[in-house]
Amino acid sequence: MTRTTFDHVAAAYDAARPDYPGPLFDAIESALGQPLLRAEVADVGAGTGIASRALAGRGAQVVAVDPGPGVLSLLRSRSTSRIRPVVGDGNALPLRSGTFDLVTYAQSWHWTDPASSAPEAARVLHDRGVLAVWWNLLKTDDAPWWRAYVAAAESANSGYDHNEADIDWGAGIDTAGCFAWVRRVEVPWTRTVDVDVLVTDYSSHSYVAGLEEPARAELLELLRSGLAAAFPSGVAVLPYVTRLWVARR
Numbered sequence: 001m002t003r004t005t006f007d008h009v010a011a012a013y014d015a016a017r018p019d020y021p022g023p024l025f026d027a028i029e030s031a032l033g034q035p036l037l038r039a040e041v042a043d044v045g046a047g048t049g050i051a052s053r054a055l056a057g058r059g060a061q062v063v064a065v066d067p068g069p070g071v072l073s074l075l076r077s078r079s080t081s082r083i084r085p086v087v088g089d090g091n092a093l094p095l096r097s098g099t100f101d102l103v104t105y106a107q108s109w110h111w112t113d114p115a116s117s118a119p120e121a122a123r124v125l126h127d128r129g130v131l132a133v134w135w136n137l138l139k140t141d142d143a144p145w146w147r148a149y150v151a152a153a154e155s156a157n158s159g160y161d162h163n164e165a166d167i168d169w170g171a172g173i174d175t176a177g178c179f180a181w182v183r184r185v186e187v188p189w190t191r192t193v194d195v196d197v198l199v200t201d202y203s204s205h206s207y208v209a210g211l212e213e214p215a216r217a218e219l220l221e222l223l224r225s226g227l228a229a230a231f232p233s234g235v236a237v238l239p240y241v242t243r244l245w246v247a248r249r
């Protein structure tokens with residue numbers, strides 16, 4: 001998979017996708033061997049800036065790279081001066097060599113071709129720089145509302161295969177051979193979220209956003225009714241794991 005933009009779902013994405021847990025950034029700082037305070041970071045596939053803002057919140061100076069001018073315009077409207085948006089592609093970064101302490105990909109590495117994006121990340125990092133890529137994974141495979149939703153999503157969109165959620169996309173970093181030290185870390189956490197927000201979250205996933213109406217609305221309604229039955233209070237409490245791959249040059 002190489003390069004797609006989330007411009008058409010930017011508002012829903014920014015309003016409803018979850019943040020990342022604090023221990024994720026602790027693990028990144030541990031791999032870096034220094035705090036994020038004043039670190040120079042390239043956050044690639046930055047989208048509307050959910051990860052960029054978390055990194056800047058820890059004091060990093062962030063260049064936020066994304067191919068989508070629409071998501072970057074939302075990012076710009078919500079950012080401090082510590083975040084500088086740049087239109088660009090992770091497969092050919094518009095950034096100077098040997099510049100960054102850290103290159104991050106928050107839920108975006110799988111949109112690149114590791115044969116290009118791994119050497120590009122290594123190129124823009126300085127000698128002891130770190131690449132960190134991660135994904136939020138919902139771990140609720142046995143729940144009936146989830147199984148019904150996945151089955152309906154696969155039948156509505158022939159290009160969607162839920163088994164792809166099990167692919168460990170970060171494993172390709174090791175085989176690319178650009179990094180001397182590569183580790184995987186898993187951070188479990190619990191998300192407490194309004195059912196309506198969760199439905200908006202799923203409306204921003206590419207396999208849902210790509211559906212024609214009325215299939216898209218029907219799929220989201222099936223999700224909403226399944227969630228309403230499972231969580232009558234209107235608040236869902238869900239187990240997540242954030243899977244992080246860190247690699248040092």
Ligand SMILES: C[S@@+](CC[C@H](N)C(=O)[O-])C[C@H]1O[C@@H](n2cnc3c(N)ncnc32)[C@H](O)[C@@H]1O
Pocket residue numbers: 002003004005006007017044045046047048049050051052065066067068071088089090091105106107108111112
């Ligand atoms: C799931 S969003 C993640 C956004 C953000 N990192 C976050 O934490 O919310 C994936 C992002 O990857 C971007 N993207 C797609 N192809 C890309 C590529 N080849 N290089 C860099 N970013 C890409 C999309 O435009 C989108 O904003």
